[in-house]
Amino acid sequence: MANKLPSIRNLQYLIKLYELKNFNRAAEACFVSQSTLSAGIQNLEDQLGGQLIERDHKSFVFTEMGEAMVEMAKQIVQQASELAEIASEAQNPMAGRVKMGCIPTIAPFLFKDFYLKVKQAFPNLQLQLKEDTTENLLKSLDSGELDCLILALPVDTGAFHSKVVGEDKFWMAAHKDYPVGQEANIDYQTLPDQSIFLLQKEHCLTEHAVSACRLVDSRKINPFSASSLHTLITMVECQAGATFVPQMAVSAGLLEASDLKLVKPAQEAASRQIGLVWRQTTRRAVIFNKLAVVLKDLLADIQADVE
Secondary structure, three states: OHHHOOOHHHHHHHHHHHHHOOHHHHHHHOOOOHHHHHHHHHHHHHHHOOOOEEEOOOOEEEOHHHHHHHHHHHHHHHHHHHHHHHHHHHHOOOOEEEEEEEOOOOHHHHHHHHHHHHHHHOOOEEEEEEEOOHHHHHHHHHHOOOOEEEEEEOOOOOOOEEEEEEEEEEEEEEEOOOOOOOOOOOOHHHOOOOOEEEEOOOOHHHHHHHHHHOOOOHHHEEEEEEOOHHHHHHHHHHHOOEEEEEHHHHHOOOOOOOOEEEEOOOOOOOEEEEEEEEOOOOOOHHHHHHHHHHHHHHHHHHHHHHO
16 A cells, blocks of 8 residues: 555645646756656556546646645645654754745845844754745745745735734835925826836735825836836836835845935825735744744834834
């Protein structure tokens, strides 16, 4: 019977193939060749005695059995990824490896200080970082590839547990010649059309900023977008426009040596929430709650620094 048990690795292949819907991309994500991944899926079908995928020479679809196996595989991989940590945590709960995901509008400005504070408080804990979009990180958390996430809220986290740890204020960053003063009470309707630059839509900061600052007139937004905050600042400088930046990026020096001025947005409490997200079924909630405290203190320090 033991020989018929599916391997964790093959289950990971199945999960990744289901997520990416492409053999080449799934193999690349698993750091194996396409033939290795295909052989792993075939091995699973042989062991389970059923068809998981219907294939032809151009495409494939998951069978009903295959989709059911994916859901079970996610649970198995999650539990297996935690199994190696249980013994060491019995001796020291704040030890072992934590695979953490973080979005690109937070990671460059927060993770280094967070890492150093965690290392000082919990020297036996090893943080590993993966930077990606919110959507991709939530998929990685669901599949067991990641243990917890630092995200900007609000966002639909499904059945995951999320803990708000602080606020991150938004500022308008405008070129020195942009027609707006540095005081509050901006009338967005008076601003030039297509003069406000934003990140690409897959970055949740764009939605959060537009919502928090109540920028409702789409005519004011430039159709060209950036993939990072650093590029966004460059675009604003070159076009003598404006954008919205989070407080943690300002504290980290994003605007240093630029021609941009900071303006308080018209909306009094324009901000995004920062939260830590993890699976409800995890056995490591003690660790994540303590990491949340470290993150909360760090965000409070950033708030005090800017004010």
